[in-house]
Amino acid sequence: MTQASGIANEQTSTPLSSSKSITLRISRYNPEHDDSSKFMEFSVPYERWTTVLEAILEVKKHFDHSVAVRYSCRQATCGSCGMIINGKPRLACFTKISELNSNVVTVEPMNNFPIIRDLAVKFERLFDTHQKIKPYLIRDDTELTSDEKEFLQSPEEVEQYIQFANCIKCGLCNSACPTMATDSSFVGPQALAQAYRYVADSRDKGKDSRLKIIDDSHGIWRCHFAGSCSQVCPKGVDPAMGIQLLRGYLLGFRS
Amino acid sequence: MRESTIMKIHYGTALAAVALVAVHILMRLTQGFAESLEYESVLANYKFIPYAIMLELILILLSVHGFNGLRVILLELKQGRLYEKAVSYGCLAAMIALIAYGSRTIIMTNMGMV
Amino acid sequence: MPQDENKEGIGGMINPRRYGIERVAYLLMRLSGLGLLAYFIGHIYETSTILRGQVGWNEFLELTQTTEGHAILAIVIAMCVFHTVNGIRVMLGHGGVGVGKPARPDYPYDPASQNYRHKIGIYSAIVLAAVAMMYGLAVMFGE
Numbered sequence: 001m002t003q004a005s006g007i008a009n010e011q012t013s014t015p016l017s018s019s020k021s022i023t024l025r026i027s028r029y030n031p032e033h034d035d036s037s038k039f040m041e042f043s044v045p046y047e048r049w050t051t052v053l054e055a056i057l058e059v060k061k062h063f064d065h066s067v068a069v070r071y072s073c074r075q076a077t078c079g080s081c082g083m084i085i086n087g088k089p090r091l092a093c094f095t096k097i098s099e100l101n102s103n104v105v106t107v108e109p110m111n112n113f114p115i116i117r118d119l120a121v122k123f124e125r126l127f128d129t130h131q132k133i134k135p136y137l138i139r140d141d142t143e144l145t146s147d148e149k150e151f152l153q154s155p156e157e158v159e160q161y162i163q164f165a166n167c168i169k170c171g172l173c174n175s176a177c178p179t180m181a182t183d184s185s186f187v188g189p190q191a192l193a194q195a196y197r198y199v200a201d202s203r204d205k206g207k208d209s210r211l212k213i214i215d216d217s218h219g220i221w222r223c224h225f226a227g228s229c230s231q232v233c234p235k236g237v238d239p240a241m242g243i244q245l246l247r248g249y250l251l252g253f254r255s
Numbered sequence: 256m257r258e259s260t261i262m263k264i265h266y267g268t269a270l271a272a273v274a275l276v277a278v279h280i281l282m283r284l285t286q287g288f289a290e291s292l293e294y295e296s297v298l299a300n301y302k303f304i305p306y307a308i309m310l311e312l313i314l315i316l317l318s319v320h321g322f323n324g325l326r327v328i329l330l331e332l333k334q335g336r337l338y339e340k341a342v343s344y345g346c347l348a349a350m351i352a353l354i355a356y357g358s359r360t361i362i363m364t365n366m367g368m369v
Numbered sequence: 370m371p372q373d374e375n376k377e378g379i380g381g382m383i384n385p386r387r388y389g390i391e392r393v394a395y396l397l398m399r400l401s402g403l404g405l406l407a408y409f410i411g412h413i414y415e416t417s418t419i420l421r422g423q424v425g426w427n428e429f430l431e432l433t434q435t436t437e438g439h440a441i442l443a444i445v446i447a448m449c450v451f452h453t454v455n456g457i458r459v460m461l462g463h464g465g466v467g468v469g470k471p472a473r474p475d476y477p478y479d480p481a482s483q484n485y486r487h488k489i490g491i492y493s494a495i496v497l498a499a500v501a502m503m504y505g506l507a508v509m510f511g512e
Binding site: 179182183184185186215216217218219221222250251 | 257258259261262263266327330331332333334339
């Protein structure tokens with residue numbers, strides 16, 4: 001365990017003047033040569049608006065540049081910086097240290113995703129399952145002719161799916177899901193919510209083929225409506241709702 | 256069988272079992288709990304054909320529901336083609352065995368073979 | 370479990386502390402289901418002793434009509450009531466009943482599916498299970 005209590009004496013573009021500081025515990029693990037993960041602790045100053053991602057970047061800048069973390073937009077749009085923060089899956093850029101109400105902030109890689117290194121995880125399976133449910137409009141008339149107009153939708157029709165179109169594929173829902181904790185073959189809440197997004201779209205004609213894909217022994221029926229996915233979603237997608245509405249089609253409650 | 260069909264059976268057996276088990280429990284309570292468990296009382300229950308049919312239905316419904324529930328939990332715990340087949344067929348075999356064993360009690364007692 | 374999959378495992382699946390009462394209900398539903406299946410198998414065996422005649426039946430009945438036997442039966446009653454009430458709630462949810470309607474989400478993005486109707490359903494299941502267990506205890510030990 002490494003203890004670093006002071007800030008290294010180097011030039012920084014963001015001077016740290018805060019008197020408040022937290023202990024940031026970062027999980028370190030390199031599958032290529034480590035047997036298990038270990039935590040490194042850093043004392044990081046913070047302001048009311050400092051996010052966990054900013055704290056991690058401070059560590060990279062001043063203490064240990066080898067900490068692996070994936071990030072991009074820093075505004076909860078790209079879905080890159082999902083991680084376990086104080087035991088719960090959250091976006092590091094969307095979580096302020098001040099709102100955690102703790103002097104110790106522990107960051108770990110997301111559960112149920114293979115670790116690349118430290119806080120960076122592999123997204124291949126999430127993208128594979130996402131692709132599996134055909135995340136695009138399916139129509140018989142795929143070839144548009146030059147005189148054709150766009151597909152019109154009423155605001156009510158848009159309302160049916162727009163919530164689910166907010167998904168940024170951050171993977172937090174898959175990380176929180178109790179079925180994903182043990183079932184490597186489960187499609188997962190992200191993909192199931194996206195299946196509903198397209199099934200509920202009035203322009204789409206691929207309902208039957210999608211329902212067939214998810215009506216599998218590791219498909220939609222392995223969701224038990226625990227709702228953890230919806231509780232951690234940073235974009236208000238509410239995958240649990242989408243999954244139950246989608247299941248309504250298979251149970252004959254919806255057509 | 257498609258998973259949706261299996262799960263529809265799962266829900267159906269649950270709802271039907273709730274109604275029948277409620278009757279089964281009420282029978283214990285209306286007779287008085289201790290009295291209802293006396294040998295003669297239980298024997299009379301088994302010999303009353305509508306009640307014996309109800310017990311058989313409860314046996315089938317709960318076995319199907321229970322072992323499918325177990326299958327679901329086991330499928331989620333571990334994956335693999337061989338394991339999943341073993342779980343599915345194992346649960347089916349256990350379900351059939353339990354129904355056969357319970358049916359034996361109901362039929363033999365009903366027919367006075369005690 | 371292989372480290373490279375980084376799955377939470379059974380410990381993560383059964384951990385009820387992080388995600389509210391819904392996750393507690395999920396755990397209790399599983400435990401009560403397994404408990405009821407175990408009891409059901411035991412009950413089928415127990416009732417089969419009637420084939421051994423009055424002596425066989427009474428011998429086995431003596432084993433179950435004890436303080437421990439009554440306590441186990443009281444737990445079974447609680448599991449049965451919880452599994453039934455929560456099962457109906459989950460079944461309705463699975464059909465899309467009471468999970469809310471899709472709408473443009475507003476910050477702080479409270480999920481509509483995790484609404485008070487389902488929370489009331491879960492608390493009702495727990496309370497009814499406790500009441501039924503008390504009633505069962507009163508019936509069994511009152512005699």
